[in-house]
Amino acid sequence: MSLITSVVGFPRIGAHRELKKAIEGYWKGRTDLDEVRSTGRALRASHWRIQSDQGVDLIPSNDFSYYDQMLDTAILLGAVPTRYRRLGLAEEDTLFAMGRGYQGPQGDVTALPMKKWFTTNYHYLVPEIEDSTRIQLSSTKPFDEFKEAKELGRITKPVLVGPYTFLKLARGPQGQRLDYRHELIDSVAAVYAEVLTRFIDLGAEWVQLDEPYLVLDKQDGDISLFKSLYDRIMPARHNGSGAVKLLLQTYFGHVDDCYEVLQSMGFDGIGLDLVEGREGNLAALERCGVSQGTTIFAGVIGGRNIWRNDYARSLGLLDAVGRVTDHLAVSTASSLLHVPFSLDGEDGLDEPVRRHFAFAVEKLGELKEVSDLADMDDAGRRASPALAGNQVLFDGSRVQADPVVAERIAALQPQDFTRQPARAERQRLQRSALGLPMLPTTTIGSFPQTAQVRAERARLRKGEIGQEEYDAFIAGEIDRVIAKQEQIGLDVLVHGEFERNDMVEYFGQNLNGFLFTRNAWVQSYGTRCVKPPIVWGDVSRARPITVRWSAYAQSRTDHVVKGMLTGPVTMLNWSWPREDVSHELQTQQLALAIRDEVLDLQASGVKVIQIDEAALREKLPLRRSDWHSSYLDWAIPAFRLVHSGVDPTTQIHTHMCYSEFNDIIEDIDAMDADVISFEASRSDLTVLDAIQAAHFETEAGPGVYDIHSPRIPSQGEIEERINLILGKMDAGKVWINPDCGLKTRGEAETWPSLEHMVAAAKAVRARL
Ligand code: GLN
Ligand code: ZN
Numbered sequence: 001m002s003l004i005t006s007v008v009g010f011p012r013i014g015a016h017r018e019l020k021k022a023i024e025g026y027w028k029g030r031t032d033l034d035e036v037r038s039t040g041r042a043l044r045a046s047h048w049r050i051q052s053d054q055g056v057d058l059i060p061s062n063d064f065s066y067y068d069q070m071l072d073t074a075i076l077l078g079a080v081p082t083r084y085r086r087l088g089l090a091e092e093d094t095l096f097a098m099g100r101g102y103q104g105p106q107g108d109v110t111a112l113p114m115k116k117w118f119t120t121n122y123h124y125l126v127p128e129i130e131d132s133t134r135i136q137l138s139s140t141k142p143f144d145e146f147k148e149a150k151e152l153g154r155i156t157k158p159v160l161v162g163p164y165t166f167l168k169l170a171r172g173p174q175g176q177r178l179d180y181r182h183e184l185i186d187s188v189a190a191v192y193a194e195v196l197t198r199f200i201d202l203g204a205e206w207v208q209l210d211e212p213y214l215v216l217d218k219q220d221g222d223i224s225l226f227k228s229l230y231d232r233i234m235p236a237r238h239n240g241s242g243a244v245k246l247l248l249q250t251y252f253g254h255v256d257d258c259y260e261v262l263q264s265m266g267f268d269g270i271g272l273d274l275v276e277g278r279e280g281n282l283a284a285l286e287r288c289g290v291s292q293g294t295t296i297f298a299g300v301i302g303g304r305n306i307w308r309n310d311y312a313r314s315l316g317l318l319d320a321v322g323r324v325t326d327h328l329a330v331s332t333a334s335s336l337l338h339v340p341f342s343l344d345g346e347d348g349l350d351e352p353v354r355r356h357f358a359f360a361v362e363k364l365g366e367l368k369e370v371s372d373l374a375d376m377d378d379a380g381r382r383a384s385p386a387l388a389g390n391q392v393l394f395d396g397s398r399v400q401a402d403p404v405v406a407e408r409i410a411a412l413q414p415q416d417f418t419r420q421p422a423r424a425e426r427q428r429l430q431r432s433a434l435g436l437p438m439l440p441t442t443t444i445g446s447f448p449q450t451a452q453v454r455a456e457r458a459r460l461r462k463g464e465i466g467q468e469e470y471d472a473f474i475a476g477e478i479d480r481v482i483a484k485q486e487q488i489g490l491d492v493l494v495h496g497e498f499e500r501n502d503m504v505e506y507f508g509q510n511l512n513g514f515l516f517t518r519n520a521w522v523q524s525y526g527t528r529c530v531k532p533p534i535v536w537g538d539v540s541r542a543r544p545i546t547v548r549w550s551a552y553a554q555s556r557t558d559h560v561v562k563g564m565l566t567g568p569v570t571m572l573n574w575s576w577p578r579e580d581v582s583h584e585l586q587t588q589q590l591a592l593a594i595r596d597e598v599l600d601l602q603a604s605g606v607k608v609i610q611i612d613e614a615a616l617r618e619k620l621p622l623r624r625s626d627w628h629s630s631y632l633d634w635a636i637p638a639f640r641l642v643h644s645g646v647d648p649t650t651q652i653h654t655h656m657c658y659s660e661f662n663d664i665i666e667d668i669d670a671m672d673a674d675v676i677s678f679e680a681s682r683s684d685l686t687v688l689d690a691i692q693a694a695h696f697e698t699e700a701g702p703g704v705y706d707i708h709s710p711r712i713p714s715q716g717e718i719e720e721r722i723n724l725i726l727g728k729m730d731a732g733k734v735w736i737n738p739d740c741g742l743k744t745r746g747e748a749e750t751w752p753s754l755e756h757m758v759a760a761a762k763a764v765r766a767r768l
Contacts, residue, residue, distance in 0.1 A: 062145050113683055188229065212252050256281065305579065449498070699735060705739065
């Protein structure tokens, strides 16, 4: 008998991002909803077939989504805030209004806030529960998709975000944490119970409830909240007509602190991440055992990296679980949503390189192979060509080390991580050197990457135009936006980043040690995808990267133009890191490469340099006890290493795409940047209280409007936002800027929004 295999979730955007194209086409009015629906249907059918062809036993359904699975869950529970209901739109349009805001004949509403999904670069929408929200089963999506698969002859395993994770991540209308009243718990549990009942009737065998929130540190009341919910849900697994098995799926870490409770509750299956949560989960299993009737779904095929699975290692893990229980299934460690679709078509990678990688489709094959191997005795494994072929990939001969990089790292001294003089002194010098007004206005770096910009890049790639012609086009774009910014009256200008396809890939292309793919897209938010490069070997700078265009932009204006770089921690976090050397070492190598660029920029006359660390918070370990020891203790110094060599009057900015750093506010200050900008318009402003309480030294620009939405904010609403900020921060330290870069926006909304922003800043400035 072979072991059951299970996939936690599968990418939904499509091998060629078909879903993105259909939905964006619909938003632009090029197609209709029927087209979107049929694209969705075709993708689901194809994804189920691929998994079935690869021999997966428990194939997920309802892991599909038009925008976000958290948003789907909110809609399933009836948590659609009144302002969206009032628009009176069709079902899908209401969903899109919640996801990206709506401005049109039916009204004007902003989108729900968006946050990063645990330690991934995927963003979920934060469900909002109003006092008037009536929680009740309000959508048929999970059932429709199950029926759709059944009609195709497949019994799938429906997957839903579980009630505990849902309630822990949902917020009240002011962004406040929920009060877990009995009525709320009861009504949420009742919906899930009803879902199980319906699935019994539909003939499902397993239902998977995802509870990744269980891998976080517990707060008071968490365990009892979890138990209250599931004590009400579990009985619904059986009724007069049949039964369904419930798989409690955890991922992204371990559940050592609550496993004893989980295993005592009688779940039919418990899914454990044995990649990211290896030690804690194994310790818990060994300590508490597994109760009768519970199958452990051992997550050994990682869903967070693109490297081949190390079969010997996975077999070791499965054997360890096998010593605790006979009831074992083999699973992906998390959803495969966070890896690209397949290696098919990656013919730019030579075979000796390519064989080191496995994307979602290839991971399905690994799942099957590992589960087959797990079933064999030692002799069978020794004779297995699959195992032997796999072990060759991990013999250490993959890359040759770069001795120059190693020497530079070995020579680093403590003073290389400390900029002189102290920041307060620098800020004083910079203020007079740069001659900026109070509440200086700026943007985060990029301007709209219009179809024309992308088309020119494609023409260059295809050889339809030469480098000279392309460069002339970029120069023209820079001239255009420099003039625009002068005309609008911004204080610190940017060159617009037109030459960059992506803030990580562009840098990677100019560094030694990186590899690139053609089509390895992963979803970031809504229909947005990113294509991270791969760290393959030791990293160093191959050539100056940004100097030319930054210096050009500065030569076209008397205003200060801000140079624009991607920081080392973000470079690593938004790439596929190596698994054979530490993240700390990879980040240090990156820091040295970017340090070279910073010094060259300064030498070319650039006076303000922004080093984006958009992804620094993202990889903060989920457990507080690991924050410093396994991350911040090397990540923050790596950032300091990048800029410690500049002159006192060179102003160093950084930018982060979120405001959730209350807990690490001192670490952010310790990056020792002169100025930081961050997202703030789509989140509550508690970060400002933290800034106040921590005597934050870094000057700060909390974003005054949301750039993830095409909505144009009015001058009045921005003024209100600025006033709110000034209520909490010293005006001498405040910068005025949008939440993030503008590359995903259109020209039509970008310029009016910035005009309103500058007008708002001027109006407030006049009243100071
Ligand atoms: N400078 C980058 C831009 O404006 C920052 C992007 C980001 O924070 N993700 O596009
Ligand atoms: Zn950003």
